[in-house]
Amino acid sequence: MKYSLRQIAEHLGATLMGDGDIVINAISTLDEAFEGDLSFVTSSKYINSLKTTSASAVLINEAMLEHVSVAALVVSNPRAAYARVASLLYPQWKAEPGIDKSAQVDDTAQIADSAYIGPNVVIEADVVIGAECVINAGCVIGRESVIGKASYLYANVTVYHGCSIGEYCILHGASVIGSDGFGFELDEGEWLKIPQVGGVVIGNKVEIGACSVVDRGALNDTVIEDGVKLDNHVQIAHNVYVGEHTLMSRGVGIAGSTRIGKNCLFAGMVGVRDHVEIVDDVTVTAMSLVTKSLKKPGSYSSNTPIDETRAWRKNSTRFKQLDSMARRIRKLEKLIQEKG
The missing domain is CATH 1.20.5 (Single alpha-helices involved in coiled-coils or other helix-helix interfaces)
Structure with a gap:
């Protein structure tokens, strides 16, 4: 895709400094950029690269403007602006609507005319697939599950029965929604499996990384609210509640029946034990272990940093x-x- 710098400025609501007719067709780093590329600056440590970049234009905040030698789009948050421009220049691929001949779709399933169902997809009884959904090759959607409008499932995603996924969600390859929670009771020397009869409810604009798992509830549903972002290899156990716009990096594990507030940040490899409560606006740094409820907003750490x-x-x-x-x-x- 190609856009003039003026069109991009209008898209962002940015202040244009320089020639608005410059054509932008790619985004690149300051050091690797060429003519036709748009770059961005997020820190003063990149001033030297900013002065020597071959990019046609840069996204920048006002404080850095004096160091610019090329056209610029002035914004308050260059990194957020970069994300928006990247989405504009590199739109997500969407296939033509329709159902591949190799897909197995139950007669009772409701598939929107504008949805795409890829090769070898399995859609079971009473499933509802919303408008503009993309269900890529090898996905399995269990009975009575619902996939909301314009959600995008990459190859080999599995959604178990009785799960609800909201609108504009992205599920990456090999993620699993609605598998059984890890529920067992020791009885006369043997582990007795506890049936997991709840479901999973996922809100709108949620993104779930590759090989991540959200278990179904034991009785009530496991709930992931709007705007939550989960990285690859994240484990959400049964009956967990995750509040709006919380973000979890790779390898985070949340044990059962934990409640997490909104706008929380969990760095890589954080572990949270079962039945704790974490309030809104909490940050937990990498490889920390949360063993008790966190009742005040703020940043929390455990473990020790690397040393000789x-x-x-x-x-x-x-x-x-x-x-x-x-x-x-x-x-x-x-x-x-x-x-x-």
Whole structure:
């Protein structure tokens, strides 16, 4: 796709500095850009690259404008503007509406005329597929599930029975929605499986990464609210509630019946134990383990940062001594107070 810089400025509501007739056909980094490319700047550490870039234009905030030697689009958030322009220049592929001849679609399923059903897709009884949906090759949609308008399922997504996916969602390859929650009870030396009879309810504009799993509820539904973004290899256990616009990076695992507020951020490999509550606007840094409820907004961390192995081993040993050291310090403080 090609657009003039003026058209892009109008699309973004940006202030145009320079020739609006410049044609933009790609986005690139400052160092790799050529004529016809649009680049962007998010930090002052890229000033040298900004001064020497071969891009035809850049997305920039007002504070960086003095360093620009090419045409510019001035915006408050260059990275967000870059995302919008990328969507404009590289629109998501959509096939022509229709049902591939190799797909297996139950007679009771309701498929919108504008939807696309790809090769070897299986759609079971009483499924509803909304307008403009794209269901790519090898997907399986279980009975009585609903896929909302313009949702896009990449190849080999599995949606179990009785699940609801909202509008404008994106599910990446090999993601699984509605598998059984991990529910077992030890009975006379054997693990007795607990039937998982709830479903999964996913809101609008949710994106779920490749190989991520959202388990169905044991009794009530597992709920993912509007605007949630899950990276690859994320595990959401049964009966979890995730509030609006929460984001989880790769490898996050949320144990059962946990409630997470809106606008939370979970960095890579965070683990959250079962039955805890996390309020709105919480950030949890990478590889942290949440073992109790977080009742105040803010940033939380656990674990220790990387260090040279020799130093790490010494510190690891000292961690085990902290309790006894604290006890000795309290005794010393008491002695000092007594001697006054």
